[in-house]
Amino acid sequence: MLARSAASGSVMFKDQTAIVGIGQTRYGKALPESELELGCQAVLSALEDAGLRASDVDAVGCFTYEKTPEFELARNIGFGELHFFAQSPYGGGAACGAVGQVALAIAAGIANVGVVWRSRKRSGADTRLWSGVEERISDHWKWSRPSGLVRPVDEVAMIARRYMDEYKVTREQLAEVALAQREYANRNPAAFMHDRMLSTAQYLDARMISDPLCLYDNCLETDGAVAVVLTRSDRAHELRQKPVLVHAFSQGMTREHQVMADYHGADPLRSSSYVTAANLWRQADCGPSGVSVAQFYDAFSPLVLFSLEAYGFCARGTAGQFVAEGGTRLCGRLPVNTSGGSLSEVYLHGMNLVVEAVRQVRGTSTAQVSDVDFSLVTTCDSTPNGALLLRRA
Amino acid sequence: MIDTLPLPSTEDLTDAPFWQAALRSQLAIQRCDHCNRMRFPPRLRCSSCQSVQSHWHVLSGSATVWSYATPRRPLLPAFEKIAPYFVVLAQMDEDPLIRIVGNLACEDGQLVTDLKPVGLKIGAPLRVCFRLCAPDVALPCWILTATSPKGS
Numbered sequence: 001m002l003a004r005s006a007a008s009g010s011v012m013f014k015d016q017t018a019i020v021g022i023g024q025t026r027y028g029k030a031l032p033e034s035e036l037e038l039g040c041q042a043v044l045s046a047l048e049d050a051g052l053r054a055s056d057v058d059a060v061g062c063f064t065y066e067k068t069p070e071f072e073l074a075r076n077i078g079f080g081e082l083h084f085f086a087q088s089p090y091g092g093g094a095a096c097g098a099v100g101q102v103a104l105a106i107a108a109g110i111a112n113v114g115v116v117w118r119s120r121k122r123s124g125a126d127t128r129l130w131s132g133v134e135e136r137i138s139d140h141w142k143w144s145r146p147s148g149l150v151r152p153v154d155e156v157a158m159i160a161r162r163y164m165d166e167y168k169v170t171r172e173q174l175a176e177v178a179l180a181q182r183e184y185a186n187r188n189p190a191a192f193m194h195d196r197m198l199s200t201a202q203y204l205d206a207r208m209i210s211d212p213l214c215l216y217d218n219c220l221e222t223d224g225a226v227a228v229v230l231t232r233s234d235r236a237h238e239l240r241q242k243p244v245l246v247h248a249f250s251q252g253m254t255r256e257h258q259v260m261a262d263y264h265g266a267d268p269l270r271s272s273s274y275v276t277a278a279n280l281w282r283q284a285d286c287g288p289s290g291v292s293v294a295q296f297y298d299a300f301s302p303l304v305l306f307s308l309e310a311y312g313f314c315a316r317g318t319a320g321q322f323v324a325e326g327g328t329r330l331c332g333r334l335p336v337n338t339s340g341g342s343l344s345e346v347y348l349h350g351m352n353l354v355v356e357a358v359r360q361v362r363g364t365s366t367a368q369v370s371d372v373d374f375s376l377v378t379t380c381d382s383t384p385n386g387a388l389l390l391r392r393a
Numbered sequence: 394m395i396d397t398l399p400l401p402s403t404e405d406l407t408d409a410p411f412w413q414a415a416l417r418s419q420l421a422i423q424r425c426d427h428c429n430r431m432r433f434p435p436r437l438r439c440s441s442c443q444s445v446q447s448h449w450h451v452l453s454g455s456a457t458v459w460s461y462a463t464p465r466r467p468l469l470p471a472f473e474k475i476a477p478y479f480v481v482l483a484q485m486d487e488d489p490l491i492r493i494v495g496n497l498a499c500e501d502g503q504l505v506t507d508l509k510p511v512g513l514k515i516g517a518p519l520r521v522c523f524r525l526c527a528p529d530v531a532l533p534c535w536i537l538t539a540t541s542p543k544g545s
Contacts, residue, residue, distance in 0.1 A: 125467070126394075133399045133469060142401035142408075143434045144494045146532055147480050148472045150399070154464045158482055162460035165515045211463035256440065263459075263482055263492050264433065 014283060015391065016107040018236040018243035019099075021050025021229030022355045027192045027346040029123040031223040036068045039119035040076050042225035050229045051240030052113060057229075059084035059114035061102040063094040063349060068119060084111040090259060092299050092380030093272075095350045096388045100249035102230055112231060118351035119225035128221075144261040153218055153300060155260045156382055157210035160302040163269055164212060169305070169320035171212065175203040176323040177301035178216040178343055183329070185340025188366040192222050193344040217301040219342035226351050228358065233393070244361040247374065247391035248283040252276030253384040260382050271381045273310035280387050281312065286374055288312040291389070293360045293369040294334055294376040295353035298341045303381040304328070308336070311378065311387070330367050338367040353377050354388070361392050398471040403529045408435040410449045415531040418523045422491060424450040433491045452491075454521030456483035456535065459492055461513060478504050481535045483519050498522055498534035512537045 023045025025031075025038050033041070047054060057079040060070045064087045074082060084105040088097035095118065102114035121127060130151045137145055149155055163169065182198040185191035198216065206215040236243030252275030256265040262272075281287055288311060296307035305319035313334055314322045322328070328336035339345045339356040346352050357377035359365040373392050379385040403412040414421035422433045427444035438445050459482045468476060479497035497505040497513065502522050505513075518538045523531035 131394050131469075133395060135395050135397055135399060136402045137399055138402040138405065140434065144480075145399050146401055146526070146530075147494050147496050147534075148464055148468070148475075148478055149462065149480050149494060150469055150472065151464070154462050154480065157462035157464070158460050158480070161462060162482075162515065165460070208463070208465045210465060258434070261494070263494070264490075266490060268459075268492075 013104065013107050013249065015245045015247055016233055017103040017230050017246045018233045018393065019228050019230050019246065019358050019390065020236050020239045020241055020243055021046040021052065022227070022358050023047070023049055024190065024226045024352070024355060025224050027190060027222050027224040029222060031121065035119040035121050035225070036072055036076065038121070038223070038225035039068055039073055039117050039227070042119065042227040043073065043077055043115055043117050046115065046227040046229045049241060052229060054078040055080045056113045057115050058082055059102050059105050059111035061086050061088065061098040061114060061116040063087065063091070063098060063118055064089045065091050065094065065349065066118065073117070084114070090380070090383040090385070092297055092349055093383035093385035094379065095354055096249065096377060096379050096386035097251050099228060099230070099354060099388055100251070100386060103246045103249060106230055106232055114230040115227060116230070117225060117227035118348050120348050121223040122221050122347060123223050140258050141261065149261060151210070152260055152382070153210045153213055156300045156302060157213045158263070159268060159382070161212050163302065163306070166269070167317035167320065171204065172200065173320035173324040174217065174301055174305070175200055177298070177304045177328070178203060180323065180328050181298070181337045181341045181343045184338050184367045185344035188339050188345060191340040191345040192220055193340060213300060213302070216343070219299045219347040220344070222346045224346050224348055226348055226355050228354060236393070242362050243393045244358045245391040245393050246388060247285070248280050248389040249386070250276050250279035250283070251384065251386040252279065257384060259384070262382060271306060271310060272383070272385050273307055273378065273381045276378070276385055276387045277311045280389055284389050291374045291376050292334070292372055293338060294336050294378070295338070295341065295357045296336055296378050297350045297353065297380045297385070298337055298343050299347070299380060301343065304336060306381045307378055310381065311376065330369070335367065335369050338365050338369070350379050357388070357390055361390050394469060396470045398526055399469065400527055400530045407437055411435055412529060414449065414451065415523050415533060416529070418531070420452045420454045420521050420533060421449040422452060423447045431488050431491055433493060452485055452487055455486040456519045456521070457486070458513070458515050458517045458519060459484040460515060461497070475504055475506065477506060477508060479510065479513065481519065483535050493533060495533040495535045496524070498524065498536050500536060502534070504534070510537070
């Protein structure tokens, strides 16, 4: 237990770095640019936002799922000589890990200016990972895919049905996740679903994708890119934007975890988010009650319910009621996924949620929560994951 | 995109005995020689005591429904052909922490394709059967048994 009792080193990390730039491309279907070009656009936009030059960049973070290698991005944009590059694994679980690793490198004095980007062209049907399943499966998916749990939505549907049965959560309650986020997207001109309303009747009439989950419980299939720029907090004040401090960071993986088809631990409803949350709050100067806005990874709407509970905003089994009572709306206790999120803004493996978490601290969201001191952003509940707690300087 | 049913590789020495037992219609899982703990899916070492020594323990095949899902289109072509189908996560009677995925099957071993299978609910009792999908692959499937639900 030595490692656990000694884990009090957060003072070395807390508030030492800041997100000083954010950038994004337009979002859409079948965008003509390559993923590399979209990535360049997002990074250049984030550097412009920060008031930093490409040659200032000496650290890069990305997802292991990113198809563009760091050197291609670096030589297309003209980064300086790089001192740190790290990739974060597990797809939807990766965004906060990618940002957190670069923040750690900067806080430790290894690098000065870091960029983290995610670029993705996902709108074509042949780009979906599940469509590339091979005739013989040799990894852990051999225990579920041959029975027809092939897509991520199928894997989440299994957990969602158990959760809904155990806690008597109705489809009408679950609908509120998608409806609240669509309303946020309707306020956000950049959101893919900006112009499209969604009603309860539409939700309840929608076709099932993996029962009990319907079309609107699934994230968008879109193209786009986003990026953030980080540097040391003591340098951030010289820059163009109000700095957003990286207050706390953790990754998390339960014992006996199995990616996506996470069915073999002691309690499959106690996900890796519980691990991440405990270590995040251990470091933080506040608990859940000090947080007034959150971005929860939402490739599938039940993940929002699971995360509300895992991060301590609702008791176990009560998130359905919380959302049904408007708890995640702009007037609610905890506005959630205020740009529209993966369900209604854009699906970029959750990296757009990091950008929105920054906007909420800056005061520039299209669904701005007042007086944000702490802004939480998390990653996928079904995979090994991570979270960042951001803070107003 | 593949046209065939995606099947498990059976060549990994760590889990080959599972697939060999399945061909004999037996549900076999690893049991640690050192601490006696059962584990699934198969792996090299016991996560409780780190022992590499284990043997294969044949389960009764009696279980209950922990949860289930019903995938709908769009699916891989092999699953489009059999949809709608049901995927059950079964919890073993011998150890509730051992859970195994399989399709819901009828008494005759064919997959259930009714839209609302009678008796399918969380906690409903099940027994295992095996569906031969290739010379080296018999996939475990689950049949709803007639006895009253035991809860979960």
